[in-house]
Amino acid sequence: MSRSLNRLAIGLLILMVALLVQLTRIQVLQAEELNAMPGNQRTLLTEYSRQRGPILVDSAPIARSVATDGSLRYLREYPAGPQFASATGFYSIVFGATGLERTENEVLSGEDPRLFVDRMQQLFAGRDVVGGSVTTTLNAQAQLAAWNGLSGKTGSVVAIEPDTGRILAQVQSPSFDPGLLSTHDSKEVNDYYAELEADEDKPLLNRPLAKTNPPGSTFKVVTAAAALESGRFTPDSVLPGPATYTLPGTDVELPNWTGQACGPGGSDEVTLAEALAISCNTAFAWLGVELGDDALRDQAEAFGFEESFETPQKAAASRFPADPDESQTAQSAIGQFDVRATTLQMAMVVAAIGNQGTTMRPGIVDEISAPDLSPLETFRPQDFADAMSPEHAAELTDMMVGVVQTGTGSSARIPGVQVAGKTGTAQTSRDRPSIAWFVAFAPAANPEVAVAVAVEDAGTNEVSGNQLAGPIAREVMRAVLAS
């Protein structure tokens, strides 16, 4: 019996080993896949069993978790409602997480490897695991000013600290209430989401970062920068500025928005500085063709076009057309044709001009802290590119001060502060309302804030940039300067 007994022993051993192998498969090899299965409520319950860390502005939470009596033990709340939705995103049992809730999930959930020691301490102390906190770079007053300014409008605002790239304001309108998407009642969440989806103004669209619009005349600062950087032009260079410009190779006439020539007293000749101040289309179209599309594209890319920035929220890349002919180059030089820019991108352009020509990478996370508030990571300014020499940047700044003081950007004036700015009104198509833009920074000499405002349901008049977007830009800048 000994031999058959040995064989039987081996047979039983094989059965046990088969169990070990199967356990390894489901607990290690397939675990990730199983944890990610859509119907797996364990993953959700684990996530909601921890107190997720807050997202803060200064030290006030804009997203926080509070204990509940339900089986999901913590509820995500957004005390300011829809105001910060563009930055925080939502944290939903049905639709997952978006915005900072998603990009900073590791820290907020406490899964971040840097929180390992904290996690172990909490575990051994028998306390619930608590997530780390994320402090944003947002400025509460600037955010509120932008939010109030966009109230009732469709559009977006981004404000940046020029010398660091810190995002001070990031607002979309219309917005949504992330709290209503983060309740534990999946029917409520689904209903609200369906309502948002059905809204033709797309409140779920993260306009500041994800929506690209034709920048219109605000792009003239990029063309002007290229002109100064080329060495062939100074602010005083005289350009042809007739009432209309015939697009090269076509018989299409490009008019000025006034319908008149740009020069003083109706003359056809205008300086570069004056052309910018009054937003002269014909002079800038001519200038674009003169510089060529490569020079314009290089300048645009030095300001950040064609790059998809992560703030760490992923922003859409802004575009300059790849291979335009001369007529298309002329239109591109005034921010039409296929030029597309996010609001973030236009804020970066003016921030770079204010920052002596250096483009900074934008960022919205100021500090990541452990649950005991000890910092794990703090914001580090990062250069992206030298877009202009400091001299040319100073010249362009002076030209933009002219826009606000004597030109089209009068609405952005702030008593006692020199403001540099540029208006824009971009048409996407003839029958759709145009987009009113305002880009600015202040104080001009040593700016603390650069801002871009895009209002999408504007009229068709060039002055709409000044009328609709300008005051919002002014209030945001005042809020930053006052704080």
Added chain:
Amino acid sequence: MSAAVVPGTLPEPMAPQQPTRRGAELALLIIVWLVGSLAIVLGTLGAADEIPGDVWTVIGITGTAMLGIHLVIRWLAPYADPIMLPAASALNLLGIAMIARLDVAAAQRAQRAGNEPPGSDALDQAIWMVVGVLACAVVLFVVRNHRNLRRYTYIWGLLGLVLLLLPMVPGLGLTIRGATLWIQVGPFTFQPAELAKVVLTIFFASYLVQTRESLALVRRKVLGLGVPRGRDLGPILVAWLLALGIMFIQTDLGTAVMLFGLFVGLLYVATGRRSWIVLGAGLTVLGGLLAYQFFGHVQVRVKVWLDPFAYANDEGYQIVQALYGFASGGTTGTGWGRGYPQLVPFAESDFIFAALGEEIGMVGAFAVIVLFAILIQRALRTAQASRDAFGTLLTTGYAIILGLQAFVVLGGVTKLIPHTGLTTPFMSAGGSSLLANWIILGILLRVSDHVRRPDPVIVRADDATTEVVAAP
């Protein structure tokens, strides 16, 4: 028969003073009790932030039971294997720890729903452990020599059949979840199949000791394999039909697989003929195909096994939840009381292994399997060392039962094989299973004590069929 000496079954020459190893057993028991108690405390503390009062009662009861049976062994079976009791106790305590932790979840759920908290299953299980331990002690006391069990060969067989059929007696049987496996007497429910496996093993071992020679020696050659005579095929066919019958009438796939596997395994060990394995495997396949063809519940089990996620909200819910539990536990587990084992229906009984896999992870689940492997190995070692064929077959039978039952139920909850309802030996909540397994442990301890006892046991002459002839 009386002159049959099978090589290798003879004991090694014993040292004059064979150590009893009771000290080692006590040391292991203390470690098991400390670790088990810690698990019970951590599980309830982790789930509730407080320790329910009856936890200390449970810990006290289990400690007393373990110490008690240790003392009984010192008295009645001083040379018994020192590893078996600690291994079985460890499994029992791990089970109680998880049941106590699931009690907390059930109490919380009741509180949320505004209901009265349910009674403590852990306390019940600890009391059943005491009952099991007492039964184990009674076995050691009554069965002073395991060969005495051989006297009642056919009575054991009959008793096994009666126990299997008991749930079908009108007014006594109780159907739970479509399977008629329980009997109800007053407030008590009992699963007689658990006891049936204990007595049927005695029957099989006893029967095969009598018939193994003719089964092993008289054969015809067919296709290179020695095939038994038609008349010798009778027993295996009866066992096979019995298994199909259980499957058909009681829809109890697990018990059928276990009993048939037990019989085939014992046939193989008794005769040393591989043809029994081939025949058994063939009949298993045939039985499986028949079952699949004719029994709806078997088709459902297979269908769910092949793609549980397609039935995640109905028939596959339990196994899918178990898989999620295993996955969320990962390598080291969520920690005691930190997972959601209560999401798996019947986590405290059939699926207790999934609950453990979730909270103590792959490492803990491995430990459980290793504990089973140790128990099986100690039983087989005893079988190997037994001086009489009956002792060998009896302990082998229990090793097969433990191994197959562990494999069928653990393989079922890990989706290695289709899930069939069986309890996890020593772990699942439920008195019948625990009682039966402690009785098995008692018999294993008795045989191992006999094997390691230094003075040769003198075989009484009137018991000729069990006589063991010493080697020259």
